[in-house]
Amino acid sequence: MxxxxxxxxxxxxxxxxxxxxxxxxxxxxxxxxxxxxxxxxxxxxxxxxxxxxxxxxxxxxxxxxxxxxxxxxxxxxxxxxxxxxxxxxxxxxxxxxxxxxxxxxxxxxxxxxxxxxxxxxxxxxxxxxxxxxxxxxxxxxxxxxxxxxxxxxxxxxxxxxxxxxxxxxxxxxxxxxxxxxxxxxxxxxxxxxxxxxxxxxxxxxxxxxxxxxxxxxxxxxxxxxxxxxxxxxxxxxxxxxxxxxxxxxxxGRKANLDVEKAPPQPGPVLLAADGVNVVDARGVTTLKNACLTVRAGEIVGVAGVAGNGQSELLEVLSGMRPFASGRVTIKGTALEPGGTYDPADARRRGVAHVPEDRLKLAVVKEFPAAQSAILGYHEEKGLARKWRLDWKRVTAKTAELMERFDVRPRDPALRTSLFSGGNQQKLVMAREMERDPDILLVGQPTRGVDIGAIAFIHKQLVALRDRGKAILLVSAELDEIMALSDRILVMCDGEIVGELSAAEATEGRIGSMMAGVAETATGSVSGEEQ
Structure with missing residues (x-):
């Protein structure tokens, strides 16, 4: 600053x-x-x-x-x-x-x-x-x-x-x-x-x-x-x-402000998009010819000013929004426009999703934490007996997640709206990461989250990467994008306008690309002081 x-x-x-x-x-x-x-x-x-x-x-x-x-x-x-x-x-x-x-x-x-x-x-x-x-x-x-x-x-x-x-x-x-x-x-x-x-x-x-x-x-x-x-x-x-x-x-203790992670060990491509376009109800193309790959064992960050196509990208890949043209490939299986891919199907394929807006898309404020903690996963074995949820098991499972992810207060019966935003976020992260997904789509993982919880969430994401999972990270925080990502995609006006390795990325360079400033043939940003 x-x-x-x-x-x-x-x-x-x-x-x-x-x-x-x-x-x-x-x-x-x-x-x-x-x-x-x-x-x-x-x-x-x-x-x-x-x-x-x-x-x-x-x-x-x-x-x-x-x-x-x-x-x-x-x-x-x-x-x-x-x-x-x-x-x-x-x-x-x-x-x-x-x-x-x-x-x-x-x-x-x-x-x-x-x-x-x-x-x-x-x-x-x-x-x-x-x-x-x-x-x-x-x-x-x-x-x-x-x-x-x-x-x-x-x-x-x-x-x-x-x-x-x-x-x-x-x-x-x-x-x-x-x-x-x-x-x-x-x-x-x-x-x-x-x-x-x-x-x-x-x-x-x-x-x-x-x-x-x-x-x-x-x-x-x-x-x-x-x-x-x-x-x-x-x-x-x-x-x-x-x-x-x-x-x-x-x-209340010595805080670690740095993200500690080893070099990535990327494996096969688990998630890909090829020429994906999204057209909204007004007929406006909000995601334009999106092409990307995410490999096992890497975190790919997506940087951009809010409203430049990142939300549509996450929603397409998670099954929340249909795409007009192009192809999405999940663990080798191609999905074409007009198919039946939806969030339930995504979960069955090993795709977990932490939405950008937790209050609108990730929790129900009026529900107790125990219900928010199983949204989308309520049909899993171990949570139900025959056709009814076993609330004793659900409550015990939520209490376990709260302990492991440091959700405060540790009260599964407390209404979700009474938790702070950061503790709501930790509850959502716990729910999605608990299933050990092959692919994690995560939007704004630390929005409104305190320094201690940020360090905890970052550590969990790096640990997931190191277990060979593919992570696509959308964040408005450039510090977070640069600290966590192995590769960085930059979006502007619905398009992926550039890709940088972690070693190449600087805040000024990413910020200029976010603003639509083109790079020169030498790789520098036109008009940017180096």
Whole structure:
């Protein structure tokens, strides 16, 4: 990252704090999410909030934004104690929040989304004109240019995020909470976001940044607080700490930040695609002439900005989506368009799939963990007796998986939605890897996952590779792609535009290819400084 945090000093007196959370305590049944948490955020600063999955970060910020109510403790805004009963109270106090999963109406225009719920009167036309003027001024002030009359559904994810930030500022936010804001952004979009955050800080706003990406914490924040198992365990001035010190504080032990793996020993091709095309319901070709091979004993990474065909590629190979033309070959068996290949057939052929969006495609939030842990595999021997599931066996199996994959809390009966995102991810990884598949398709394996869980998941993927399995990895994290992959494919606009070996790959080179910058005949990237 090229952004350098500005020098910053905390306020000299208590009334100058933008927000104070004092002695916040919150339980969800047996889960003690926040334990007597005290945090203070300075005005005109960017404050990082880090911790393992389930450490209580999102719960704490949801209390500040009014989604939850603390069991005990105080909230002070600009030195005055307040009661926040809902998000409208928070907004009224100048607190805004941009969630990891955006809260936009995709069929509305940008301006309609900004205005929604804040029309300011029965006549819409004057409200729209007034909103346009105010938003255009905010755009100029903070460098947040967005097409106000475009449908949200037609916007790239990075632009949608700017809409969310604009929405909070339009509602008067002086304190802006960002929950995993870079999870689906490309490196250039991250740089642009950080420039926006710098301008917010320069204008006197307070930003609270929840992220698992320690490189970003070091690049943009002034101060950082570490939560572990619901409690604050460390606080640092960012300039006085390091990624390693933060990682150690997060996990409570020496953290290994490097992926350890031996050179690959590739075997026969287990998975191949040859000229595969996908046409969506609108008649648009979203995957174009995809050609790839994945061998036993190797990890092939797929890099690209979200929405450039990676999702369609995974869905075709896993049987979730039909393809219009081309051929897919699984362990020597060719599949033609219009066949009966589906997810159940994929599992029978030894193909496991960790979807990119765990909440939409991998778990059922309302189910207990024991049910989410067997989705797609419920007909396996050992889980059923005759035509009925044996819930005692299912529960015991889930408890075993939770222990082996460090899913917290270890409660198979707990509703899936009550696990943190990272623990949901570990549950899905456990379910798919438990079957020792010959081919693993994995999308965004560590999205929203903490440093300890990332290291664990990476270790499991490398171990699977070393057992002679073929792994196709799609990730928006270039560090992850480069650390895990033996070969890297780069996608742009629905096409695989290049392939690099692990030795050839650099973040700048991959990022440029993701952005559609062509390579020269010598292999360098046109316009890129080497």
């Amino acid at each position: 090229t952004v350098t945090p500005a020098p910053h000093s905390p306020p000299k007196s208590a009334h100058q704090w933008a927000v104070e959370l004092v002695g916040i305590d919150k339980r969800f049944g047996p889960v003690h999410a926040n334990k007597d948490v005290t945090l203070r955020f300075a005005p005109a600063s960017i404050h990082g909030l880090v911790g393992e999955n389930g450490a209580g970060k999102s719960t704490l910020m949801s209390i500040l934004y009014g989604f939850y109510h603390a069991d005990s403790g105080q909230i002070l805004v600009r030195g005055r104690e307040v009661e926040i009963k809902g998000s409208q109270d928070a907004i009224g106090l100048g607190i805004g929040m941009v969630h990891q999963h955006f809260m936009l109406v995709e069929t509305f225009t940008v301006l309609e989304n900004l205005l929604l719920g804040h029309e300011g009167g029965p006549l819409l036309a004057p409200a729209v004109a007034r909103a346009r003027r105010e938003v255009e001024e905010l755009e100029r002030t903070f460098g947040l240019e967005v097409p106000l009359d475009a449908l949200v559904a037609d916007l790239p994810v990075g632009v949608q995020q700017r809409v969310e930030i604009l929405k909070a500022l339009y509602r008067g936010a002086d304190v802006l909470i960002l929950d995993e804001p870079t999870a689906v952004l490309s490196p250039p979009e991250v740089e642009q976001l950080f420039r926006i955050l710098e301008r917010l800080r320069a204008e006197g706003r307070t930003v609270v940044l929840i992220t698992h990406k320690l490189k970003e914490i070091m690049a943009i924040t002034d101060h950082v607080s570490v939560l572990r198992r619901g409690a604050v365990v460390a606080e640092f001035a960012t300039a006085a700490t390091s990624r390693q010190e933060l990682a150690d504080a997060m996990v």
